[in-house]
Amino acid sequence: MRISTLFGKPSKNEGVDYKIDSHRLLTQAGFIRESTAGRYYLLPLGIKVHDKIEAIVRKHMNAAGAQEVVMPVLHPLELWQETNRTTTTGFELMKITDRRGADFALGGTAEEMAVDLVRKFNISYKDLPFNIYQFSMKFRDEMRARGGLLRVREFVMKDAYSFSTEEQFKKIYEAMWKAYVAIFEELGMKVDVVAADNGYIGGEYCHEFVSEGENGESRYFIDEKSGYAAHEDVATFKIDDKNLDDREEKMEERKAERGPTMEDGVKLHGLPLWQQMKDVLYFDEATKRYVLAVIRGDLDVNETKLMQKAGAWDLRSATEEEIRDDLASEPGFICPVNFTKKGKETGFPVIIVADKSLRTVKNMYGGANQKHLDLTNINIDRDWQPDLEADIAMAAPGMLSPDGGKLVEKRGIEVGNIFQLGYHYTNLMHDAEYTDEKGTRQKYYMGCYGIGIGRTLAAIVEAHHDDRGIIWPKAVAPASVYLARLGVSKETTEVADKLYETLLERHIDVLYDDRDARPGEKFADADLIGVPYRVVVSDKLVTSKKFELKARGSDTLELLTQSELLAKLAS
């Protein structure tokens, strides 16, 4: 490919103020161009990398026994209604109506479509297991797109859906896990595999593949000794017992002229933070219930865990008015002791969820549901009873992992994930069944597996760049050689043109900078675009019949004859 005729040439004054490196570099180097927020044009250089990533993903999916299909982008809305996901999805569905009034969702993920496809066939246990996948444009009406390709509203995703018996499932899940490890390794990426929350996808467990980096949106914890790795939403930790040997003292009311914060309580009572009760009140818009989360004072409530344990979908903080007027309590002085069981005005029920950390401490203190009144020596069971006890605590750096090592906090970009879906969809959708050995109908046990191609592309750039530009791993580089012709003499031009032809004949992918530009500009663009090798043909070098070779990311220059050069580039 000749730079002189390339559509989408590098431009240094494009996107200069973009905050995210991959966003800026991909824009300046001419890989992408923004259309509107969260929607991008992929330019000729960009699609080359995108295609290479797809090819690698495809190779490993096929090797793992998955079979490629293509599904429609418009999904009949009935399918989403069948699984209730018109209301429960985390991303807003994009909807479309055709001229006959039929409603469709623009596909954001395709579990329902996969099930619908499979149930169009008469499948026997002999056909199991199987795993079908596709590359297709996904649409998500994200509230806020950000970071260039890192979070967009339209993107190509590889999504796979496995159908099997429950017994067969584990093997498939592991095969996908292994395939993902191989994919990201071949892509030149270091990823952590992190246990995570299933969210709106459903099912019981899942793992995210996270490319570590400052700009990542995923926060997770790792125990570097044992390898335990979990997203902050699900990370668990060992809780230390505090004062369990103490005798339970008599609960007492105490005047408390204090502010509403935890620190105010510590100061007033002169007792440790961990002995204080933290009470956080939520309202779930989906089920119209209040949820009172109670936890040890030195810990924070993990809202993802809370939602899962309490069966809530759409949790928000309760307002001060709700606390005062509907629940007859007081912000900063909420307490589960004698807490009202339903809203005075609204009649909405209250569910009290206790974190298991409350079992590690006795004689706690906290508010008394009245301004400037506290309780001391509160003990669970004796003084109050939760409706539900569960782990609803947020892990923090330095805590001990379930395996005993220290938890380290990391950030990263979620580039792929694998989900156990179980019977979630096959229970919700009719006829999602095969015939077993005895001739009876059985539900499929499912899994799904996604990789965002564009995000992966951006994550590679995040991980591989310097202040001059991108440094592509060989496997995905838009070309392997940047051939820069310096000088305009007839001889130099002829030698450079000839080398370009020779490289093409040998199927060495080359970007030929044949522009009539100054050396500085060519070197700068070579560094910006970031292909693995730069070859220079110049007026100085033609007389000696040598070519200069330099690897991107290194400062070493080599002078080589043409045969030496070709041998090196072919390897």
Place this chain on the structure above:
RNA sequence: CGGGGCGUGGCGCAGUCCGGUUAGCGCGCGCGGUUUGGGACCGCGAGGUCGAAGGUUCGAAUCCUUUCGCCCCGACCA
């Protein structure tokens, strides 16, 4: 959706508060010339219904109303 900022040639901006000739500047682009190993220089030139609609006014990029879009921070995810 909440909070903050911004829409002026392809890109980055000035001008807007306080209305008044032909709307400027830098980069880029085109032509001519001098240059050619880390983003050169000189000359000439093209390119703008000032996001959109409505209003106020003798007169609007500038004031008012409405609206659309974009960026940054939060709640979501491949």
